[in-house]
Amino acid sequence: MTANDVPPSSLPYVPGPAVRAALTPTQAVDALEAALRSGVDPEHDAPRTRLDTAHGQLLQMPSTAGTDIGTKLLTVSPDNPARDRPLIQGVYVLFGGEEQSPRAVIDGLELTNLRTAAVSALGVRLMGTTAPRHLAVFGTGVQAWEHAVAFADVFTLERITVAGRNRLKAEAMAARIERELGVDADTGGAEAAAEGDAVVCATSATRPFFDGDLVRDDAVVVAMGAHTPDARELDDVLMGRGFVAVESRDSALREAGDVLLAIEAGALRGIEDVATLAELAAGTARRPAGRPGVFVTTGMPWQDLAVAVAVAERAGA
Incomplete structure (x- = not known):
């Protein structure tokens, strides 16, 4: 293992509460608008993929901008609410830099909740x-x-x-x-x-x-x-x-x-x-x-x- 290799166990994990503590909705809207103004072209973004599983679906949403790379992995389990479990669960895996090294794993559900409403607010703002x-x-x-x-x-x-x-x-x-x-x-x-x-x-x-x-x-x-x-x-x-x-x-x-x-x-x-x-x-x-x-x-x-x-x-x- 080289000095630049990052073992999975050492990757920072950002749980749901830390996602909310790190970024307000207004800051999320600003980040989205800044991405558009920096030249991100949504027309060239990767499509969302869906895979049927034994108990629902697996969704993947990959994207890249500059040296930032990431993908969101979500499971959708229709029977989960009856088990008192979330319908949607997942993580976001972030990579970065010229070496495309793993950077962080982020709670996917809270990231989605924050992002989804921020996109709507950005639409209203614009x-x-x-x-x-x-x-x-x-x-x-x-x-x-x-x-x-x-x-x-x-x-x-x-x-x-x-x-x-x-x-x-x-x-x-x-x-x-x-x-x-x-x-x-x-x-x-x-x-x-x-x-x-x-x-x-x-x-x-x-x-x-x-x-x-x-x-x-x-x-x-x-x-x-x-x-x-x-x-x-x-x-x-x-x-x-x-x-x-x-x-x-x-x-x-x-x-x-x-x-x-x-x-x-x-x-x-x-x-x-x-x-x-x-x-x-x-x-x-x-x-x-x-x-x-x-x-x-x-x-x-x-x-x-x-x-x-x-x-x-x-x-x-």
Whole structure:
């Protein structure tokens, strides 16, 4: 073994709590925007791969930027919640330098939770004409909560409305928001789409559940819950009205049902009818006045890498 070889047992491990301690949601958003401004091209990012296993799936999300290299490995086990175990578990393995040496192993679940909400907040930051004051969140699960946390950190929110099919869960989440985030919160239904400056759809729905005409022209809507070509959270009305942006056109054509089904229905002329985060960050695309912003996100490997590098640096890994 040479002096530069790093045995696996000596690799720094950054557990979930340390991930949160190392990076705030605002810092995660800044890391993502900095990656885009440094020249990262999401169109050339590696695709997410899925492998069916005996009890679910194994997902891998590799990416590289400069001398930073990393991959996220996740297992999805549908029977786990009944065992009181997480549905998704995983790790992120970070490499770096000219020798491509192992650098750190990072908790994959907390990295994903932090990154996912940060991507949505970045979309709102780049598409919004003003910072949102009122957030409407559709959903009551983990990602709905993570988005409330992130948006409360990134923006100066005055109110959060939680819209969920289960009234008790929505009320419990609203109470938690007030208790832990210090933001006024209430609950609502489909009408919440008409009230929010920013509207986040963080659900497991496969069909739209609010009328796209409800959304105000000055609002920004994020659809992040659908990750397959046949599932969507937004209707053709909103997709046709809105100025639509995606993480990359290539990834949207593989996974973004909101975009693919809107193209199929004629609400969008084609994939060339949408902008990208990179174009928004560079200023080569800009949301016009009088049209709601619509950001459709499915998650990409470059985002995990950008946030993982920032976590490792701040955690001293």
